Amino acid sequence: MAKLSVSANQKNSSSFLMTSFSVWSFVLLCRPQDYLPFLDQLRPGLVLGVVTLCIWMLSAKNSGKELPPLENQVKLYGYLLVVLVLSIPFSYYLSASIKELFRYGSVALFVYLFYRLINDVEKIRKLLFVYCIGIAVYGVSILTKGSLMEGRISFGSMFDPNDIAFYMISFITFNLLFTTRENRRFVRLIALVSFVIGLLIIVKTGSRGGFVALMAVLVFFLFRKSASFNITVLHKGMLVLLAVVSLQFIDIDMGRFKSILDLKNDYNATSEEGRIAIWKSGMKMMFTHPLTGVGVNSFPEGMGRDREARGLDSAKWQTAHNSLVQIGAETGIFGFALFLLLSFNAYKIFTGITKNSGELGLVRLAELAQAGFVGHFVATMFISQAYSVGWAFYIVLSATLNRLHMEQVATAFSEPEMEPADDVVGSAGLEVSFKRGTYG
DSSP states (O other): HHHHHHHHHHHHHHHHHHHHHHHHHHHHHHHHTTSSSSTTTOOOHHHHHHHHHHHHHHHHHHHHOOOOOOHHHHHHHHHHHHHHHHGGGGGGSSHHHHHHHHHHHHHHHHHHHHHHOOHHHHHHHHHHHHHHHHHHHHHHHHHOOOOTTTTTETTTTTTHHHHHHHHTTTTTTGGGOOOSSTTTTHHHHHHHHHHHHHHHHHHHHHOOHHHHHHHHHHHHEEESSOOOOOOOOOHHHHHHHHHHHHTTTTTOOOHHHHGGGOGGGGGGSSTTTTTHHHHHHHHHHHHHHHHHTTTTTHHHHHHHHHHTTSSSOOOOOOOSSSSSHHHHHHHHHHHHHHHHHHHHHHHHHHHHHHHHHOOHHHHHHHHHHHHHHHHHHHHHHHTTTTTHHHHHHHHHHHHHHHHHHHHHHHHHSSSOEEEEEESSSSTSSSBBOOOEOOOO
């Protein structure tokens, strides 16, 4: 009786922990505090993070179970955290670096707890559905409360149009996980509405980086045979037709997107303060400060100093507009290499599971994560989001899916094969029954 009571308490504790983590991760990824300002005064990201950590520590202590070893992606992410910390003493803007590091502590804790707590496909599906709903609600807030500036939609003080497009493209593909027939009708409807809202907002932001990222995802789906969805050529043709027709009814500035093909007249390609000039200066910073960079969140200060050294207007608050350039300049070659390696490994893991796993649920998660990460990574090449929770989410998702895949493979190899036995008579008069065992 005592054992049953202990088991029930552990189950309740585990359920409470998952609820706490789900709510906290919802706050981190879906940002309800942006459209519910009163929440921001409560510091929900920090408070819920501390609460979730305390619950987890108590649960781990009471369970008496030994924690499983960390997957390689999690270890590499840990090394990246060390590099971020080591850049602080050499920062060009010390207070900004320390502030950013404290903020990023919540993201790092999210990565660690996600990896420790999320141990099956169903938990990942439930979390993803919660995130899809949360981002759809954010999208509705943008559409109803956002403002138009020069034909581009923006919302609040946290995200500019480029940030909004990046935010939406990072999670849009996961909606497709819930549009298949095995999901309930209302779930499919929610996922479809969320998907359409995401598409609508991306194009209404007028973000060229977001548009390029969206095209990358579309090309991914069009020219790649799905491993887990029954998508025919007809389906793909209908998708393209729907996209083309929809653009005719959306009030957007197509001139901004057409300018992607006219780089000669684009200030970003020709101006001293354009993107290409900024990227060149950022790479220069990385090679002149190869071990530590100029410090986390100090790229604008580094740009100002670089321009002043060249006798130009400082324009100190120019950001990198490229996550690789950003992290390379701010943390040096090691940060740049780790960011690139973690990203490459994530895509490689998603691809490997898609091709090799025999578990449909795992394959679907990996396939949509692969497509989503394509869009996410392309978008990061046009925006300063090296320390975003979205990128960290894909890294820990890759680690978690890889662990589940390895467990599946280990289980498959450990199961004993079927061995013929001679004690049952089959339909043809032969003794053909089977029993568990190994040959030999």
